[in-house]
Amino acid sequence: MRDSDADIAINTLNKLITQELKAARAGSCQGNRPLEECATTRYNTYAFARDKIKGAGCGEAFPGPA
Numbered sequence: 456m457r458d459s460d461a462d463i464a465i466n467t468l469n470k471l472i473t474q475e476l477k478a479a480r481a482g483s484c485q486g487n488r489p490l491e492e493c494a495t496t497r498y499n500t501y502a503f504a505r506d507k508i509k510g511a512g513c514g515e516a517f518p519g520p521a
Contacts, residue, residue, distance in 0.1 A: 461512050468505040472498055 458466070475498035482491030 461508050464508055465505055468501050468508070472501045472505065475501060 475494045478494035479491050479498060482488065482494055
């Protein structure tokens with residue numbers, strides 16, 4: 456069975472989320488605040504994108520920023 460484009464995107468984003476979470480933790484443990492902050496920002500962006508793709512597949516609407 457072939458994965459849909461959304462499934463492929465979600466799987467890719469999950470891998471990126473895991474990678475950025477590890478980077479944020481490493482930055483925190485090493486006291487490297489710039490690494491921690493950048494990785495956390497990317498983590499949050501990837502998680503938001505993943506959730507938005509999942510919501511679009513379910514017909515849910517995500518409101519934009521207020």
